[in-house]
Amino acid sequence: MKDYDIQSTSNGWLFFVKASFGIAILAIAAGIVLIPGSFLIKGYFAISSLFLVSSTITLSKTLRDQHEAKRLINKVSEARTTQIINEMAK
Numbered sequence: 001m002k003d004y005d006i007q008s009t010s011n012g013w014l015f016f017v018k019a020s021f022g023i024a025i026l027a028i029a030a031g032i033v034l035i036p037g038s039f040l041i042k043g044y045f046a047i048s049s050l051f052l053v054s055s056t057i058t059l060s061k062t063l064r065d066q067h068e069a070k071r072l073i074n075k076v077s078e079a080r081t082t083q084i085i086n087e088m089a090k
Contacts, residue, residue: 025053 032045 028049032042032049035042035045
């Protein structure tokens with residue numbers, strides 16, 4: 001594997017992502033608890049928020065998997081092309 005194929009994230013970026021996710025969850029939880037209204041309305045907002053978080057995680061994982069599959073297909077295609085060129089050069 002070539003060095004430029006490796007994609008890693010820094011510790012600072014990981015901390016930022018995790019901290020912003022935690023802050024967002026705390027903010028929505030505080031908003032639900034503090035909103036004036038009945039328990040039914042608070043429950044609806046809580047379930048909707050949980051559904052939004054889970055669907056966002058599912059969407060991001062699916063898009064990442066799709067991107068990685070395309071990269072793999074491109075690498076296999078490139079390897080085949082290189083093999084054909086090498087055979088023709090002989």
